[in-house]
Amino acid sequence: FLEQYEQLRQRLASQPNPTNLALILARRSKTQVLSERYGGLDATKIMQMLDESKKPYLPFDAILEFLQNAPGKVVLVDNTSDLDLAKNYPAVLSKGISVVTPNKKAFSDDIKLWDSIFEAAAKGGSHVFHESTVGAGLPVISTLTELIETGDEVVRIEGVFSGTMSFLFNSFMPVGAEGGKFSAEVKKAKDLGYTEPDPRDDLNGLDVARKLTILARIAGLKVESPTAFPVQSLIPQALESCSSGDEFMQKLPEHDDEMEKLKSDAIKKRKVLRFVGSIDVKSNSVKVGLEQFDASHPIAALKGSDNIINFYTKRYGANPLIVQGAGAGGEVTAMGVTGDLIKVIRLLR
Numbered sequence: 125f126l127e128q129y130e131q132l133r134q135r136l137a138s139q140p141n142p143t144n145l146a147l148i149l150a151r152r153s154k155t156q157v158l159s160e161r162y163g164g165l166d167a168t169k170i171m172q173m174l175d176e177s178k179k180p181y182l183p184f185d186a187i188l189e190f191l192q193n194a195p196g197k198v199v200l201v202d203n204t205s206d207l208d209l210a211k212n213y214p215a216v217l218s219k220g221i222s223v224v225t226p227n228k229k230a231f232s233d234d235i236k237l238w239d240s241i242f243e244a245a246a247k248g249g250s251h252v253f254h255e256s257t258v259g260a261g262l263p264v265i266s267t268l269t270e271l272i273e274t275g276d277e278v279v280r281i282e283g284v285f286s287g288t289m290s291f292l293f294n295s296f297m298p299v300g301a302e303g304g305k306f307s308a309e310v311k312k313a314k315d316l317g318y319t320e321p322d323p324r325d326d327l328n329g330l331d332v333a334r335k336l337t338i339l340a341r342i343a344g345l346k347v348e349s350p351t352a353f354p355v356q357s358l359i360p361q362a363l364e365s366c367s368s369g370d371e372f373m374q375k376l377p378e379h380d381d382e383m384e385k386l387k388s389d390a391i392k393k394r395k396v397l398r399f400v401g402s403i404d405v406k407s408n409s410v411k412v413g414l415e416q417f418d419a420s421h422p423i424a425a426l427k428g429s430d431n432i433i434n435f436y437t438k439r440y441g442a443n444p445l446i447v448q449g450a451g452a453g454g455e456v457t458a459m460g461v462t463g464d465l466i467k468v469i470r471l472l473r
């Protein structure tokens with residue numbers, strides 16, 4: 125994101141009618157750097173500055189005050205998956221500070237948080253964009269919003285919503301090839317930056333459940349929380365009590381035979397396994413889990429970390445509007461965040 129931010133800053137500064145972006149705060153989980161007198165920090169040196177920072181870590185209230193006192197229009201970019209930070213969005217937005225984020229927690233937790241976020245934005249005259257919360261940089265949220273705002277009726281949304289799950293099953297059970305061990309593929313997905321900070325959040329189905337909660341809410345369904353509908357977990361029962369993601373990753377290879385069993389059951393029926401989700405607007409039902417597909421099905425043919433999202437609507441009829449492509453990874457996620465930042469800047473200009 126920092127790379128894309130710096131390119132954007134330079135591009136906006138060199139336009140005939142320039143906009144000046146200044147990075148005034150950068151924060152990790154234990155260190156932060158604040159720009160003295162709001163002059164702007166050098167984005168290319170931020171990671172080093174954060175590593176070297178010895179200043180005390182400020183509580184969020186102090187950060188909010190710092191942002192509120194900034195001379196220009198302020199945007200908070202939250203690139204964490206921290207629910208506690210997300211719970212501060214209503215306070216941030218009500219102060220007129222806009223929010224751009226790939227953090228699913230805010231929009232998929234208790235529906236009261238969702239309501240208070242959008243009420244606060246309306247009250248504060250601020251903006252909130254979260255394209256990367258579903259399908260990373262793929263235009264999923266913007267497409268759904270536009271379908272609805274132009275008067276289409278969404279009937280059903282279905283597909284593969286997780287880059288991690290897509291990668292895992294495309295490589296554990298590829299069409300016409302052997303495939304690797306499940307635990308080894310989980311490790312690869314983590315190393316490639318596809319998983320959540322804790323890969324259990326992907327394997328327990330909750331990451332997909334969060335994405336479907338967000339889409340269902342945009343489509344007008346009152347989904348109370350991401351655990352309010354059936355979600356299949358792939359966490360082996362014996363590992364449910366692991367105290368950390370590291371312990372879980374260490375012990376996962378001991379349970380490869382459980383996934384091998386599901387694989388051989390599907391092979392016997394000449395099918396492949398894929399982890400999918402669906403929202404049926406009419407019947408108000410959402411579900412997430414493993415399903416078996418024929419090798420010729422478009423979902424079986426996905427590659428790498430690709431997501432596929434099929435929007436069935438009244439306007440598009442029997443042939444859905446389809447969004448497909450890489451649904452995880454640092455660069456494509458940052459693209460969604462930077463794209464949202466550009467949208468906010470246009471609205472604030």
Ligand SMILES: NC(=O)C1=CN([C@@H]2O[C@H](COP(=O)(O)OP(=O)(O)OC[C@H]3O[C@@H](n4cnc5c(N)ncnc54)[C@H](OP(=O)(O)O)[C@@H]3O)[C@@H](O)[C@H]2O)C=CC1
Pocket residue numbers: 151152153154155203204205206209226227228256257259260287317318319320321451452453454457
């Ligand atoms: N990776 C992907 O493909 C995609 C990710 N996303 C979302 O993007 C977000 C980030 O994911 P990803 O980059 O992979 O995760 P990482 O674990 O790589 O990065 C998370 C960062 O958040 C920082 N952090 C955690 N808590 C706080 C806090 N309270 N205040 C400030 N910083 C904090 C961590 O700092 P430190 O290192 O110091 O602990 C870390 O640098 C998540 O919400 C994820 O769901 C969305 C779409 C795709």
Ligand SMILES: N[C@@H](CC=O)C(=O)O
Pocket residue numbers: 256257258259260285286287288289318319320326331451452453
């Ligand atoms: N862990 C997620 C990241 C993007 O939302 C995924 O694998 O899809």
Ligand code: NA
Pocket residue numbers: 255256257258259260261262263264265460
């Ligand atoms: Na997206």
